[in-house]
Amino acid sequence: MKIVTIPEKIEGLIFDIDLTLYGSKEYYKSQIDLLTNELINEIGMPFDEAMEDITRFRKEYANTHGGRKPALGQVFLHYGVGIERNCEWRTRLFRPEDYLVYDERLVRTLELLSVRYSLAAVTNNTTAIAARTLDVLGVRRFFPIIVALDRSLAVKPSMIPFEIALSEMKKPVACVVSVGDRMEVDLEVPVKHGMGGILVEKMEDVYALPDVLG
Numbered sequence: 001m002k003i004v005t006i007p008e009k010i011e012g013l014i015f016d017i018d019l020t021l022y023g024s025k026e027y028y029k030s031q032i033d034l035l036t037n038e039l040i041n042e043i044g045m046p047f048d049e050a051m052e053d054i055t056r057f058r059k060e061y062a063n064t065h066g067g068r069k070p071a072l073g074q075v076f077l078h079y080g081v082g083i084e085r086n087c088e089w090r091t092r093l094f095r096p097e098d099y100l101v102y103d104e105r106l107v108r109t110l111e112l113l114s115v116r117y118s119l120a121a122v123t124n125n126t127t128a129i130a131a132r133t134l135d136v137l138g139v140r141r142f143f144p145i146i147v148a149l150d151r152s153l154a155v156k157p158s159m160i161p162f163e164i165a166l167s168e169m170k171k172p173v174a175c176v177v178s179v180g181d182r183m184e185v186d187l188e189v190p191v192k193h194g195m196g197g198i199l200v201e202k203m204e205d206v207y208a209l210p211d212v213l214g
C-alpha cells in the first residue's frame with residue numbers, strides 16, 4: 001500500500017474495481033486478450049502484423065507522453081474504435097463469473113467502511129460488467145453509485161468520471177479518497193484536484209483500509 005495523501009476529514013471513498021476489489025490477474029488478462037483479439041479483427045491485418053502495429057503505436061505514444069503507456073481505450077481510439085464500441089465489446093465478451101468468487105473478507109471490509117463513509121465505484125469498464133463483478137464478489141450493495149465508461153464516456157485518468165461520482169455522493173473533493181491499483185489511472189489526477197489517494201498493491205491492502213483510515 002502506498003498512501004499518496006489522506007485528508008484530515010474523510011467522508012467518502014471512490015474505489016476502482018479491476019485489480020482493486022479483486023486480485024485475479026487471470027481475469028484481468030482475459031479482458032486484455034479478448035479485447036486485443038477483437039481489435040485485431042477490426043484492424044484487419046494478419047495477427048503478427050497487427051500486434052507489431054499495436055506495439056509500434058504503444059512505443060510512439062510512450063515516447064511522446066513522457067514515458068506513459070497508453071490506456072487500452074487510447075489504443076482503441078487510435079484505430080477508430082470509440083467508447084461506444086469499446087463498451088459493447090466489454091459487455092459482450094467479459095466473463096467475471098468464470099474467474100471471480102465471493103470474497104468474505106472484502107464483504108466484511110466494505111461493511112465496516114460503508115458505515116463510516118459514502119462509497120462509490122469509478123471504472124473504465126462498463127456498468128453491466130461492473131455490476132456483474134461486484135455481484136460475484138458479493139459487494140454490489142455497498143456501491144449505490146457506479147460511474148462506468150458507458151455513463152461517463154470518459155476514460156480514467158480523465159477527471160470527468162470522478163466529478164460525476166463526487167456530485168452524486170454530494171461530497172466535496174477534499175473529503176474523498178480515491179483507492180486504486182494504478183497510480184497514473186486512479187490517483188494522480190484526482191490527487192491533483194485535491195482528493196486523497198491510496199494505491200493498493202494486493203488484496204491485503206484493501207482489507208486493511210478500515211484500520212488504516214481509522
Ligand SMILES: [Mg+2]
Nearest residue numbers: 016018019181
Ligand atoms: Mg484497476
